[in-house]
Amino acid sequence: MKIYFAPLQGYTEGIYRKAHHLVYGGIERYYTPFLRMEKGEPRRQDMGRLLSDTNGGVPVSPQVIFNDREELESLVGTAYSYGYRSIDLNMGCPFPPQMKLGRGSALLERPDVLREILPVFGEFDGMEYTLKMRLGVNDTTAWRGVIDILNRMPLRHITVHPRSAKQQYKGELDMAQFEELLKASAHPVIYNGELRTADDIHAITERIPGIAGVMIGRGLLARPSLAAEYAEGEEWDYRKRREHLMRMHEMVYRHNVEKLCGETQTLSHLTPFWDYLEDEIGRKAWKRIRKATTLQKYREAIALI
Ligand SMILES: Cc1cc2nc3c(=O)[nH]c(=O)nc-3n(C[C@H](O)[C@H](O)[C@H](O)COP(=O)(O)O)c2cc1C
Structure with missing residues (x-):
């Protein structure tokens, strides 16, 4: 089972990802914390992070957060011009300041915008896309209103955190809705949420064998050797x-x-x-x-x- 390192703003920055990759390995791909527009242009600090030499030799995909076609084109275009050929789209951020701008998980309730961005996928030759999402905003059902459009996007996979935005990062995981989404998705689905031990990874892959991989955030921050231990099939002392x-x-x-x-x-x-x-x-x-x-x-x- 492939393991992806989740993006965590303030934690999984460039040098953290590089050092983790060099010391532990075991991660299929790292995702940057989200990059965004500010005052009509890609935020300078975020673009600096893309250019950092800490990204060299590390399998890393930039993640972008956006609220319309224009923002998406601008962010993807900049990453493309820097040589990146994979991008992750943020449809899961629950932070009110981003949601108020119509970004992140707010897009789960904006099918018009998702339809509007479909042509962007053909604009950058050789660019590959993935997407990270939640199940909904106030409850865990909004995904139903957008899954048909997501299925029309050429995505390598979608990563799903089975909570609503309202729940932020706590509370019950809605596994029933997650399994429904898995059935309805035309894309491979990566599971993300509350995996802390190798046993947790084994349990989720046994319970839901249809998943294409797992993405881990806080579990890896708390135990950076987790993916390596899982790959080796042995706990480290x-x-x-x-x-x-x-x-x-x-x-x-x-x-x-x-x-x-x-x-x-x-x-x-x-x-x-x-x-x-x-x-x-x-x-x-x-x-x-x-x-x-x-x-x-x-x-x-x-x-x-
Ligand atoms: C401090 C913090 C920052 C985060 N930053 C991002 C981010 O920039 N982009 C994103 O898609 N998710 C972000 N997340 C969500 C994580 O990627 C992940 O989906 C969430 O922590 C659940 O996975 P976990 O239980 O394995 O930690 C963040 C979460 C936390 C706690």
């Missing part, structure tokens, strides 16, 4: 996990210290690395890392692991 984690962190640390200015800014890019790792590194070190106000204190906290 703590010593091995820690050794790999420290190697990955060293790469992320060095990159940030070299590229960023000022301790506060550097720390703000380093500490999220540990946000989901409390169980892995222990409460004492985890708390000290979060409290560190200087790089010296940060390094002392890391030494406790």
Whole structure:
């Protein structure tokens, strides 16, 4: 079963993806956090991320969030001009500021826009598309109103997080609706949601054998070795996990210290690395890392692991 690394804004940035790829492997493809338009043009900071040399040698697809044909064309056109030949379309973002602009999961209730973008798929020669979505906005049924249009798009696969936008990232997963969508989809479907252990991955593939792969977000942040352990069919002992984690962190640390200015800014890019790792590194070190106000204190906290 193929494993895809979910996009997580503020976490799976370029150096994180690269270091993860080099240290662990086991991931079919990484997706960037969403790239967007700002003041009528592709956001400069987002485009800088696309040009970053951290993307070299890593299987990565940019993800774009958009609200109409024009925004989509502009974002895809820019990624295309930078040499990218795969793009993921965001139809799942539940954040109100994006939804208010008609982007992300708001598109689940905008079939007119989805119809309007159909010609874009033929505009960029050799570009491949995937799409990431939820089941609905206020409940888990809006997908029914757009599945026929999605089926007309030339997509390599769709990734489905079986919740509504209203639920954000918590609460019950609607597996019944997920299975209905799987039946109705003309495209391969990737499952995404709450996979934390190799047993969880085995369980979902046994329960729903029709899925084409799984996408994992927080489970990989909390246990970066998860995909490698699943591929090897064997759990890693703590010593091995820690050794790999420290190697990955060293790469992320060095990159940030070299590229960023000022301790506060550097720390703000380093500490999220540990946000989901409390169980892995222990409460004492985890708390000290979060409290560190200087790089010296940060390094002392890391030494406790
Ligand atoms: C902090 C955070 C940032 C996220 N950023 C994005 C994003 O940029 N694009 C996207 O499609 N999904 C984003 N997601 C959703 C994840 O990709 C994923 O669908 C969600 O976390 C459920 O999967 P999981 O249970 O394996 O974590 C984000 C989720 C979180 C918690």
